[in-house]
Every structure is written in structure tokens, then in C-alpha cells.
Amino acid sequence: MKPRRLIWASSALCLLIASCDKNKSTSAAAPSGNEKSDSLAADRAALEDERMELERHKLEEERAALDEEKAALEAEREARLADREQDADQRDLTLEERQRALADREIDLRDREGELADREAGLSDRELERAGQDSLDDWEPEPVADYQEPVADYGTFYEDLQPYGSWVETPTYGYVYQPTICVQDTSWRPYTRGRWACTNRGWAWVSDEPFGWACFHYGRWTLINGRGWVWVPGDEWAPSWVCWREGGDCVGWAPLPPETLCYRGHGWGKDVEGDFGIGHGCFTFVHCKNMADPIWRHCLPINQNGILINQTTNITNIHVDHDRVVSGGPRFEKLRQLIGRPWPLYQLDTDRFQGLRDLAHRNAELRGNRLTVFAPSMNTRWNAELKPQRVTAKWDNVKVERAESGIKPEWTDRFREAREKQKEQAVAWKRDNAGSEDMKKQLQANREKVMEAQKTYQAKQQELIEARREKLTEKLTEKREQQQASKEKTLPGMANRQPAKPDKTTQEAPTGTDKPTLAERQRELAERVRGNRGQQGQGEGVAQAEAPRATPDRTARPDNTPLPEGMTRNGRDRQPQLQKQEQPLQRGQGNDGAVAQDNNRRQQLEDARAQQQEQVRQRQEENRQRQEEARQNQEKSRTDAEEGTRRQQMEEARRQQQEAAREKADQARQQQDERQRQMEENRQRQQEQARDQQEQARRQAEENGRRQQQEQMQRQQQEQARQQQEERARAQQEERARQQEQARQQQEERAREQQERARQQEEQRARQQEEMQRRQEEARQRQEENARQQEQARQQQEQARQQQEQARQQQQEESRRQQEESRRQQEESRRQDDERNRKQQEESQRQRGGR
Structure with a gap:
């Protein structure tokens, strides 16, 4: 601009x-008219x-x-x-x-x-038969000395569980723990927020809750009427403390009651349910096919427990083997067949010490076929004297919900005697020791012993794992060799035939070595994915290369479609073989017709090879385009799922949980107010009716006998009206209770779905955290290795210094001995001189005396 x-x-x-x-020009001169017009x-x-x-x-x-x-x-x-x-x-x-x-x-x-799949195939028939019911002896070494020494006490429970619930004092069980989730969600039950894992020591519960490391492996659970589930502490660790039922396509479990704490190192069998009065409402049932999944979303409704109890039988099998509790239950092999997908049999690794220093090691960790759990020994003599720092309430009247048969009195007496014995033992220990300082010193000494014992135990366990791995490798190698041999036997008959469609007899062969195993199918699929990646990285130049240079992974077909003329299954051209077959003919013919015929054949082969290369290139291009579209769709769906729904689901789940909790609290408050109002109205109505009746009775007593018959009729009418009114009120209350129960079930279902979605997100985060922890662990191991090397160098320097010090001391000692020897020799020579002088003097004195 x-x-x-x-x-x-x-x-x-x-x-x-x-x-x-x-x-200026016009004013300077005044020309004539023509000159003016021209200018x-x-x-x-x-x-x-x-x-x-x-x-x-x-x-x-x-x-x-x-x-x-x-x-x-x-x-x-x-x-x-x-x-x-x-x-x-x-x-x-x-x-x-x-x-x-x-x-x-x-x-x-x-x-x-x-x-x-290889690991599952490597399990022996004996191991599969015992898995889930008995311990696998060769999976775990013999007990190590000092490994069972107590390294913590009930104070660890009282401190670590406080943020997730409250401690309550009861007259029967002492201090009990109630999680906050139990108060917020009345449908909560123990052993439901997590999953089951079959280990070499039976069925272990892998909890998703922060208090799960303690409350599902120590102590017992009980259901108190009007209060909900509470946990009673105990000092004996086990993979789980439940009784099992099995039948049909369902399996169920219920927590053992606190009275089973009367014995330590004691097993429980099928009679535990009847002896301790475990009610139907304490059980949780799921279908067998869902046992490998998170349990919460597959729990069957509690109102079906009465039917399921009649269809199942008790199979509890908790016993002790080599001072280790084995939580036996349903057979692992049966459940794995019903699940229909790979489900590992886990190796149980117990940590007695590491979780005390790092809270992140307290939750159970699943890595491959290894399950690491935090299981410190809590069997101290002063547990009964410890108390929580904060006790929320004291329940004087505690009524436990049990079956109609109830608990046998002998178990109640034994439980009371065991508690009194623990208190006496704690008092005696407190009398003989100074108090908390002695507790800390003894625990610290035990921890040092357990730390060394755990290293020895883990080393022995690693030796067993390596030995079992070598056996599995030998077994798999032998199996693959047999399969390869069987394939090589059938190869000569199939070499010159094009692949045809597999018949039903080949596909449905139930036995034999020709049927691929699950591991082989997985490996074959992995090789195909690697081949597809190789196709993507090579591009157009490789697609247009000569057919003899193509790799088997690029041109191999996963299906059984016939190949073009002249092409083999490995993607190479058969032209060299044809040329080899025609070479004798060329050498034998010497005329021009043979040469022309040879040239024609060679030209035909060249044309066929060019056509085949073009077909291969087109197929590769089509495969690449399909793979590219599939990758783009996968990437788009994954990004949409991760970025679009994650935050919304979390916010929606939080908001819905809060709204559900508020609605539930408001409904409960309204229901309570409504019940109180109805009770007050009924009471006032009854009082008014009673006053009316008394007034009528007084008046009728003053009247004559003529009105007695009329009074009787009036009382009958009032009684009928009262009964009708009570029946109507009862029907209304039942209808309201039914509607409230339906609303509560709907709310529970919505809350269950929300919690399941939140749990899935939490599992994804846990997997990411597990990967991060694995990397951190590798870095820590490298640091420890460097520290160990530095420590070895320091020890070597210390040894060299000690050797120099010893050499210096030896030299000093030698010089001191030499000095001592020279001094002794000087003294000896001086003594001899003195003796010689003395004798000379004596001799001279004798000579003078003789003279």
C-alpha cells in the first residue's frame, strides 16, 4: 500500500x-488571441x-x-x-x-x-492330578532353619490396615477389623475382589484390595448380624482360609470362622461346615468356566445359594505338609478343561522380609508362572498385649450369623481357652521383659536371621526350578524330534503334489503326532507375523527382485491355495531344475532345429518366470495394503479407546459411585424415617383405641344390662376393623420392602459394573506398573552387581593391606628378636667376663694368702 x-x-x-x-506564463505575457489558444x-x-x-x-x-x-x-x-x-x-x-x-x-x-502352552504340556499326569488338592513336593525345597522366626507382630496389622477401615473392640473376639468398603457397599463379601490362582500349595487368593495381603491369608472372617463382615487377626499364614463346595458346573467357597483359630498347624476337612455352622449366606458361587477371570463380575446371586448348596458337596482339604499350610480345594485339571484356554499352574514364592522395608512388595505379584506373596511370620508371644492406636467403637452385643444347626459348644470352649492361654503367655512375657524395647530388639535379631535364611531358601528353590526346567526342555525337545521324524516320513509322498484341501479325517484326528499342539500353533502364528513385518520393511524393490532370491517367509502361503505353474511352496522358481533336466538334451543335439527348439523353450521359461514374478509382486502388494489398512484400523481404535474413553469412564465411574452412595444413604435415611413415623402413628393409634375402649367400658359398666349386648357387638366390629387395618398396613410394608429390594439389587448391579470397569482400568495400570517395576528391578540388580564388585575390590584391598600389615609386624618381630638375641649375647659375654674377673681375683687372693 x-x-x-x-x-x-x-x-x-x-x-x-x-x-x-x-x-506564471499567462501572467508574465499577455499574448494575442491566437497565440493564447495555441499556448x-x-x-x-x-x-x-x-x-x-x-x-x-x-x-x-x-x-x-x-x-x-x-x-x-x-x-x-x-x-x-x-x-x-x-x-x-x-x-x-x-x-x-x-x-x-x-x-x-x-x-x-x-x-x-x-x-x-509348553509349560502346561510339561506338567506330568501326577502333578495335574494333585494340583489344587495336595502340595507338589519337588516344587519347593525343604524348610530352612530360622526361616519361620517371627519378624513382625500384630502391631503391623494395627498400623497398616488403619487407613482402609476401622478397629472395633468386641467381648468375644477382641479387636476386630472392618474395611470401609464393607460399610459403603452392603453387598461386599470376602474373597470376591480378586482372582484365584492354583499353586504348588493349593489355591491362593490374589486380592485387588490394599488390605488383602493380611486379611485373606492371616486370621478369619465372620458375619455379624446388623454389622456386616469383620476380620479377626491371626498369626498363621496360608494361601487362603476357605471351605470349598463343588458340584455340576459350579464351585463355591466361604471364609472359615474365627473359632478355627483355636488350633495352630491344624487341618480342616469336609466336616468344618457342619461343626462351625457356616451358613448358606456366607458362600460365594461362580460357574467353573469363570474361575480364571476376576471373580467379582461372575458371582452368582446370593438368593440362589439355597439351591446351589443342595446341588454341591463339601470338598474342603486344608492340611499341613512340612510345616506349610496347603489350601486344597477343587481339582485344577477339571477346571482348566472347562475354562478352555491356557491357565498356568503357579510357583508360589514367599517373601518373609522384603515387604517390611518396601510397601510396594506387599501385594501379590503374578509374573509368568510365578506368584510372589508377602508372608512374614507373626507368631510372637506378646501379640495378645498389643492394642490398636485408635479404636472406633466397642460392640457389647455381638450376634454371629450361622446356620440353623449352629456351632458345636466344644469348639467355642476351645477357642475361649486358646485366647486365655495367649493372654497368659503375653502377660508372662511382659513380666519377664522390659517392654517395647525388648520387642524391637528381638524382632530385629529375628529379621537378620530370616534375611540370611531367605537367601539360602531362594537359592535352593532356584536350583529346583532350573532342574525342572531342564527336564521340561528335554521332554519338549524329544517331542519335537518325534514330530519332525513323523513329518519327514510323510514328506516324500507329498513332494510332487500340490496341496489340496484338508479332509475331515485330517482335521479331526484326535490322536497321533501329526496333530499340531497349541504351542506349535502359537509359534507358527508368531513366525507369520514376523514374515509380514519383513514384507513391510523391504518395499517395492524387493518385491520386484528375482524369484530365486525370495525368502520363504515372503512367499510362503498360510492357506492351501495352489501355486502358479513353475513355483514351489518355498517361493523359488523351478526353472533351474527344468534347465538341469534339459542340459543333456542340448548336449546331445547338434542341428539347428534342436537349437531353435531349445531357444523356444528357454523363451517360454523366461516368459513364465516374468509372469510368475509379476503375480508374486501383485500378491505382495495386496497383502501389504491389507496389512496397512488393518494396522491403521487397529491404531485408530486403540487411540480412540485409550484417549477418548479412559478419562470419561473414570470420571463417570467416580461420579456414579458417589451418586449411588448418596442415593443409597438418602434412601436408607428416608426408609428409617418412614419406619419410625409409621411406628409412631401405630403406637398413637393403639393408645387412642385403648383409651376409647376404656372410656366405653366405663360407660357401659354404668349402664344397665340392656346395653351389654350392644357393647359386645361394637367390640367385635372394632376388632375386625383393627385386624383389617393391620393387614392393610402389613401388605403395604411388604410391597414397599419388595420395591426397595428391587431398587437395591439394581443399584448393586450398576455399582458392580462400575467397579468392574474401574478394576479393568486398574489392572491395565497395574500391568504398566509391573513393567516399570521390572525395569527398576533390573536396574537395581545391576546396581547391586556393581556394588558387589566394588565390595569385592574393597575386600581385596583390605586383604592386601592386612597382608602388608602382617609382613610389617613380622619384620618388626624379627628385628625385635634379633635385638633381644644381641642383648642376650652381650649380657652373656659380660657375665662371662665378670665370672672370669672374679675367678682371677679369687686366684690372686689365694696366691697372696699362700705367701
Whole structure:
């Protein structure tokens, strides 16, 4: 815009100057009329020329300015296009990296599934028969000395569980613990928020709750009427403390009651349910096919427990083997067949010490087929003297919900005697020791012993694992060799035939070595994924390469479609073989017809090879495009699922939980107010009726016998009306209770779904945290290795220093001995001189005396 303004300003100035010159010329001379007209015409022509020149100059400047703006816009557009192309290239690179990462994860998943299938195939029939019911002896070493020493006491329970619930004092069980979730959600039950894992020591419960490391492996649970579930502490660890029922396609379990704490190191069998009065409402049932999944979303309704109890039998089998509790229950092999997918048999690793220093090691961890649990020994003599720092309430009247048969009195007496004995033992220990300082010293000493014992125990356990792994490797190698041998036997008959569609006899063969196992299918799928990744990385240049150079992974077909003429299954051209077959013919023929025929054949083979290469390239291009579309769809769905729904689901779950809790509290408060109001109205109505009846009775007593019959009729009518009114009120209350129960069930179902979604998200985060912890553990191990090497170098330096010190001391000792020897010799020589002088003096004295 600035050049245009300058042009206009310059043109106006020129016009002004021209007009001034014109006025001067006209005023300076006053010519005649003709001369005046001629000068005016000349001035006009000059002004017109100047104006045209100015306009031309202005147009040129405007054209130059437009050219500059056009060039600037063109440069800006090219820069934007370059940025867009760079962004597109960056997105393509990012997409390729994500696709490669996804393919790597898929391959890793297939490898893990194949490894899991191999491990399952490596289990012996004896192990599969005993898994879930008995302990597997060769999976765990013999007990180590000092490994069972107590390293903690009930104070650990009192402190660590306080943030997730409250402690209450009861007259029967002492201090009991009630989780906050039990108060917030009345449908909560023990052993439901987590999953079951079959281990070499029976069925272990893997809890999703922060208090699960303690409350589902120590102590017992009981259901108190009007209060809910509470946990009674205990000092004996087990994979789980439940009684089992099994029948049909269902399996169920219920927590053992606190009275079973009367014995330590004691087993419980099928009679535990009847002896302790475990009611139907304490059981949790699921279908057998859902035992490998998180339990909460598959729990059957409690109102079906009465039917399921009649359809199942008790199979509890808790026993002690080598001072270790084995939680026996249903057979693992039966459940695995009903589940229909790989389900590992876990190796149980117990940690006695590490979880005390790091809270992150307290929750159970599943890694491959290893289950690591925090199981410190709590069997101290002063547990009965410890108390929680904060006790929320004291329940004087505690009524436990049991079966109609109730608990046998002998178990109640034994439980009371065991508690009194524990209190006496704690009092005696407190009397003989100073108090908390002695507790800490003894626990610290035990921890040092257990730390060393745990290292020895883990080393022995690792030796057993390596031995079992070698046996499994030998078994799998032998099995693969047998399968390879069986395939090689059938290979000569199939070499010159094109693959045909498999018949039903081949697909449905139930036995034999030709049937691929699950591990082989997983490995084959992983190899196909690797082959597809190789196709993506090579591009068009490799697709157009010669057929003999193509790798088997690029051209191998996963299906049984016939190949083009001249192509083998490994993707190579059969032309060299045909040429080898025709070479004798070429050498034997010497005329022009044979040469022409040979050239024709060679040309046909070249054409066939070019056609085959084109077909291979087209198929590879089609496969690449399909894979690219599949990857893009997967990436889009994954990003949408991760970015779009995660935060919304979490916020929605939180909001719905809060709303459900508020609605539940409001409904409970309204129901309580309604019941109180109805009770007050009924009481007032009854009092008014009683007063009316008394007044009528007094009046009727004063009246004559004539009105006695009428009074009797009135009382009958009032009684009928009262009964009718009570029946109507009862029917209304039942209807309201039924509606409230339906609403509560609906709310429970919604809350269950919300919690399941939240749990899935929590599992995903837990897997990510597990991967991070694994990397941290590897870094920590490397640091420990460096520290160990430094410690060895320091020890070597210390040994060298000690050796130098010893050499120096030996030299000093030798010099001291030499000095001592020289001093002794000097003294001996001086003594001899003295003796010689003395004898000379005596001799001289004798000579003088003789004279």
C-alpha cells in the first residue's frame, strides 16, 4: 500500500507545479488571441503527456508491488507445503513405529502363550492330578532353619490396615477389623475382589484390595448380624482360609470362622461346615468356566445359594505338609478343561522380609508362572498385649450369623481357652521383659536371621526350578524330534503334489503326532507375523527382485491355495531344475532345429518366470495394503479407546459411585424415617383405641344390662376393623420392602459394573506398573552387581593391606628378636667376663694368702 500512496502524492505535486507554471506564463505575457489558444493547447498536450507518464509509472510500480506480494505468497505457500510434508512424514514414521511396536507386542504375546502352552504340556499326569488338592513336593525345597522366626507382630496389622477401615473392640473376639468398603457397599463379601490362582500349595487368593495381603491369608472372617463382615487377626499364614463346595458346573467357597483359630498347624476337612455352622449366606458361587477371570463380575446371586448348596458337596482339604499350610480345594485339571484356554499352574514364592522395608512388595505379584506373596511370620508371644492406636467403637452385643444347626459348644470352649492361654503367655512375657524395647530388639535379631535364611531358601528353590526346567526342555525337545521324524516320513509322498484341501479325517484326528499342539500353533502364528513385518520393511524393490532370491517367509502361503505353474511352496522358481533336466538334451543335439527348439523353450521359461514374478509382486502388494489398512484400523481404535474413553469412564465411574452412595444413604435415611413415623402413628393409634375402649367400658359398666349386648357387638366390629387395618398396613410394608429390594439389587448391579470397569482400568495400570517395576528391578540388580564388585575390590584391598600389615609386624618381630638375641649375647659375654674377673681375683687372693 505504501508505493501506491507515494505515486498518488507525486502525481498531485506534479499537477500543482504545472498549474503554477501555467499561471506564471499567462501572467508574465499577455499574448494575442491566437497565440493564447495555441499556448493553451500546447499546455494541455504537455499536461496530458505528463499525466499519462505518471499513470504509466504508477502502473509499473503497482505491478512490481503485486509481483513482490505474489512472490511472498508463493514462498509462504511453499513453506507451508514443506511443513505439511514434513509433518506427514513424521506422522508416517510415528505410525510405522507404532505398528512395529504393536507387531512386537503381538509376537511377544504369541511367544508367551506358546511358552505357557509348553509349560502346561510339561506338567506330568501326577502333578495335574494333585494340583489344587495336595502340595507338589519337588516344587519347593525343604524348610530352612530360622526361616519361620517371627519378624513382625500384630502391631503391623494395627498400623497398616488403619487407613482402609476401622478397629472395633468386641467381648468375644477382641479387636476386630472392618474395611470401609464393607460399610459403603452392603453387598461386599470376602474373597470376591480378586482372582484365584492354583499353586504348588493349593489355591491362593490374589486380592485387588490394599488390605488383602493380611486379611485373606492371616486370621478369619465372620458375619455379624446388623454389622456386616469383620476380620479377626491371626498369626498363621496360608494361601487362603476357605471351605470349598463343588458340584455340576459350579464351585463355591466361604471364609472359615474365627473359632478355627483355636488350633495352630491344624487341618480342616469336609466336616468344618457342619461343626462351625457356616451358613448358606456366607458362600460365594461362580460357574467353573469363570474361575480364571476376576471373580467379582461372575458371582452368582446370593438368593440362589439355597439351591446351589443342595446341588454341591463339601470338598474342603486344608492340611499341613512340612510345616506349610496347603489350601486344597477343587481339582485344577477339571477346571482348566472347562475354562478352555491356557491357565498356568503357579510357583508360589514367599517373601518373609522384603515387604517390611518396601510397601510396594506387599501385594501379590503374578509374573509368568510365578506368584510372589508377602508372608512374614507373626507368631510372637506378646501379640495378645498389643492394642490398636485408635479404636472406633466397642460392640457389647455381638450376634454371629450361622446356620440353623449352629456351632458345636466344644469348639467355642476351645477357642475361649486358646485366647486365655495367649493372654497368659503375653502377660508372662511382659513380666519377664522390659517392654517395647525388648520387642524391637528381638524382632530385629529375628529379621537378620530370616534375611540370611531367605537367601539360602531362594537359592535352593532356584536350583529346583532350573532342574525342572531342564527336564521340561528335554521332554519338549524329544517331542519335537518325534514330530519332525513323523513329518519327514510323510514328506516324500507329498513332494510332487500340490496341496489340496484338508479332509475331515485330517482335521479331526484326535490322536497321533501329526496333530499340531497349541504351542506349535502359537509359534507358527508368531513366525507369520514376523514374515509380514519383513514384507513391510523391504518395499517395492524387493518385491520386484528375482524369484530365486525370495525368502520363504515372503512367499510362503498360510492357506492351501495352489501355486502358479513353475513355483514351489518355498517361493523359488523351478526353472533351474527344468534347465538341469534339459542340459543333456542340448548336449546331445547338434542341428539347428534342436537349437531353435531349445531357444523356444528357454523363451517360454523366461516368459513364465516374468509372469510368475509379476503375480508374486501383485500378491505382495495386496497383502501389504491389507496389512496397512488393518494396522491403521487397529491404531485408530486403540487411540480412540485409550484417549477418548479412559478419562470419561473414570470420571463417570467416580461420579456414579458417589451418586449411588448418596442415593443409597438418602434412601436408607428416608426408609428409617418412614419406619419410625409409621411406628409412631401405630403406637398413637393403639393408645387412642385403648383409651376409647376404656372410656366405653366405663360407660357401659354404668349402664344397665340392656346395653351389654350392644357393647359386645361394637367390640367385635372394632376388632375386625383393627385386624383389617393391620393387614392393610402389613401388605403395604411388604410391597414397599419388595420395591426397595428391587431398587437395591439394581443399584448393586450398576455399582458392580462400575467397579468392574474401574478394576479393568486398574489392572491395565497395574500391568504398566509391573513393567516399570521390572525395569527398576533390573536396574537395581545391576546396581547391586556393581556394588558387589566394588565390595569385592574393597575386600581385596583390605586383604592386601592386612597382608602388608602382617609382613610389617613380622619384620618388626624379627628385628625385635634379633635385638633381644644381641642383648642376650652381650649380657652373656659380660657375665662371662665378670665370672672370669672374679675367678682371677679369687686366684690372686689365694696366691697372696699362700705367701
